[in-house]
Amino acid sequence: MTAASPPEVLRAPLVVEFPFTRSLGPVQSAFLTGLRERTVLGVRTGDGKVLVPPVEYDPVTAEEIRDLVEVAPTGTVTTWAWNPSPRRDQPLKTPFAWVLVKLDGADTAILHALDAPGPESVHTGLRVRIRWAGDRTGAITDIACFEPYEGKTGEAAGPHEGRFADMVTGIIAPARLDYTYSPGRAQTRYINALSERKTVGERCPSCHKVYVPPRGACPTCGVATTDQVEVGPAGTVTTYCIVNIKARNLDIEVPYVYGHIALDGADLALHGRIGGIPYDQVRMGLRVEPVWTEGGRYPDHYRPTGEPDADYDAYKELI
Amino acid sequence: MSKEPVAVVGIGQTHHVAARHDVSIAGLVREAAQRALADAQLTWADIDAVVIGKAPDFFEGLMMPELYLADALGAVGKPMLRVHTAGSVGGSTALVASNLISSRVHSTVLTLAFEKQSESNAMWGLSLPVPFQQPLLAGAGGFFAPHIRAYMRRTGAPDTVGSLVAYKDRRNALKNPYAHLHEKDITLEKVQASPMLWDPVRYSETCPSSDGACAMILTDRAGAARSPHPPAWVHGGAMRSEPTMFAGKDFVSPQAGKDCAADVYRQAGITDPRREIDTVEMYVPFSWYEPMWLENLGFAEEGEGWKLTESGVTELTGDLPVNASGGVLSTNPIGASGMIRFAEAALQVRGQAGEHQVDGARKALGHAYGGGAQFFSMWLVGADEPAS
Numbered sequence A: 001m002t003a004a005s006p007p008e009v010l011r012a013p014l015v016v017e018f019p020f021t022r023s024l025g026p027v028q029s030a031f032l033t034g035l036r037e038r039t040v041l042g043v044r045t046g047d048g049k050v051l052v053p054p055v056e057y058d059p060v061t062a063e064e065i066r067d068l069v070e071v072a073p074t075g076t077v078t079t080w081a082w083n084p085s086p087r088r089d090q091p092l093k094t095p096f097a098w099v100l101v102k103l104d105g106a107d108t109a110i111l112h113a114l115d116a117p118g119p120e121s122v123h124t125g126l127r128v129r130i131r132w133a134g135d136r137t138g139a140i141t142d143i144a145c146f147e148p149y150e151g152k153t154g155e156a157a158g159p160h161e162g163r164f165a166d167m168v169t170g171i172i173a174p175a176r177l178d179y180t181y182s183p184g185r186a187q188t189r190y191i192n193a194l195s196e197r198k199t200v201g202e203r204c205p206s207c208h209k210v211y212v213p214p215r216g217a218c219p220t221c222g223v224a225t226t227d228q229v230e231v232g233p234a235g236t237v238t239t240y241c242i243v244n245i246k247a248r249n250l251d252i253e254v255p256y257v258y259g260h261i262a263l264d265g266a267d268l269a270l271h272g273r274i275g276g277i278p279y280d281q282v283r284m285g286l287r288v289e290p291v292w293t294e295g296g297r298y299p300d301h302y303r304p305t306g307e308p309d310a311d312y313d314a315y316k317e318l319i
Numbered sequence B: 001m002s003k004e005p006v007a008v009v010g011i012g013q014t015h016h017v018a019a020r021h022d023v024s025i026a027g028l029v030r031e032a033a034q035r036a037l038a039d040a041q042l043t044w045a046d047i048d049a050v051v052i053g054k055a056p057d058f059f060e061g062l063m064m065p066e067l068y069l070a071d072a073l074g075a076v077g078k079p080m081l082r083v084h085t086a087g088s089v090g091g092s093t094a095l096v097a098s099n100l101i102s103s104r105v106h107s108t109v110l111t112l113a114f115e116k117q118s119e120s121n122a123m124w125g126l127s128l129p130v131p132f133q134q135p136l137l138a139g140a141g142g143f144f145a146p147h148i149r150a151y152m153r154r155t156g157a158p159d160t161v162g163s164l165v166a167y168k169d170r171r172n173a174l175k176n177p178y179a180h181l182h183e184k185d186i187t188l189e190k191v192q193a194s195p196m197l198w199d200p201v202r203y204s205e206t207c208p209s210s211d212g213a214c215a216m217i218l219t220d221r222a223g224a225a226r227s228p229h230p231p232a233w234v235h236g237g238a239m240r241s242e243p244t245m246f247a248g249k250d251f252v253s254p255q256a257g258k259d260c261a262a263d264v265y266r267q268a269g270i271t272d273p274r275r276e277i278d279t280v281e282m283y284v285p286f287s288w289y290e291p292m293w294l295e296n297l298g299f300a301e302e303g304e305g306w307k308l309t310e311s312g313v314t315e316l317t318g319d320l321p322v323n324a325s326g327g328v329l330s331t332n333p334i335g336a337s338g339m340i341r342f343a344e345a346a347l348q349v350r351g352q353a354g355e356h357q358v359d360g361a362r363k364a365l366g367h368a369y370g371g372g373a374q375f376f377s378m379w380l381v382g383a384d385e386p387a388s
């Protein structure tokens, strides 16, 4: 590596994960409660077709449909794809086939996993049956998977009221996305400079505004920012609020002041906590400087410098 | 070739509440859509296309609603589009639907927006733990409160103005059966005694978290002629955007909002909005945004918006009622809130707003914004077909 090589761009994993809740409504409630009771329900459409899994509204006529029917736990593979390396939270830990299975009595196929020793043992037309999970809660995972089955064809669909004791009315549907996040070259430069307790923005070659933190381009002119400009360390509180409610995951005692701070030389305010002064004495125009703590990537907070307040006219364009 | 005039002939809303555990999201949107169809006396077969909008996907973890909701909205075999512009989405969605008609691509379009906040987490969706970035330090209101303080400093508005807006909107909501909050014993004293969350924003001056959906049927001139009820005519509509953060951004009165309003007024032939517009449904998530938007939308000179609020002009009985429906302060299914503004404006000029009807409303502005004042969408609707 030569001295002129640009620094490595920062990268880190970003996991976005949340347990969303879902109210099921009448049809999905019956379907998932049915699975808990080892009963597979479909719904009959206006033209007599049986849809499994059931839906609330007819895909052809848009009418509300509530005519539930029970179908067999056996069926036929209509198409498939081999999954050689199962990923996190997939139905089986060992290689398996994703299959569409038309259950006996149904007119549509349901997507699930087929436990099979290898792709050579799977084919369209393969007869399969449900392998029920031991611990069933009223979820699609109550079907552990499908397995090959040599027995007889299931009964034709029969009407079902869709009522069970202790109906499942809601589920938790965890969502998880795994990213590799990179803030890009400009913010990498900014973050690296912060480790030396310097705040380095970038100037737009067209409008000459200094962006902190830099994003690599001027959002108004649409051109790359190239010149690096050290700003601060002191700045002016342009506006603020007093936070009286504790935010989740933040270990800050309330009340505290959340301020917009225009560092000297920057054309856009950044946000930070104002400390070292009673919360009710913070004011617009207050001059502040960063306070760093050991190991902190960003200033812990900003405290008064003791200088006289800035004139409103000096910072009003930055609000 | 001139544009096809666009008419609103059907409007439907759910009864907005904190949590609709009794229905799926499909069931929720269905209610609003069926009420709109019933209002227009149309059936699914009369709809040529469906345009839907919702809050950002991370809010409620519902990706690709245009796939999931096609059955519930009778969209099979028809074009279905999804619009995505943060909090302004309900307005943008209606405008995309409107443009499909004015350009004569379709004759009759169902447009709908929704959110189930009880199954969402907007705050989580807005504060993902992005590596290397400083965590958001202030919660939802902390984003808005500093801009409100800046407005107060800029205009010298007395600090009671925000409470007047909240008191008015909550009383208006009592006249709107679809509104979420119905605070029957509301008083100004109660509003002013409510806890200060993000000073200068009190709890009583913030919007609730609601489950709800709103739908409209838009149609062309021939469709309007068949309408069983008086239509609302679209006299102008526009969208504008600007970055959430840039050097020189006016966070108190964003340029994109001014430009969007100016475009709508130009289309509608409005030269004096304060006199020519009878009522406004504007997106006010925190009470102080009423005086702020009054200036941004040209109803008052800069620094004068709070005087309209303080003198009662924006009351239901005033000469420019704002948020006669109770507004976002009384009902906030985020993804639907913008469309509710557009729909309530249309209800006013159709004379169908019931107890919260503004007497003699002939022209009304619907306004939505979102994404940290990044997106703006507005329409002006009138009781009369626009002169072409």
Ligand SMILES: [Zn+2]
Residues within 6 Å of the ligand: A204, A205, A206, A207, A208, A209, A218, A219, A220, A221, A222
């Ligand atoms: Zn520039």
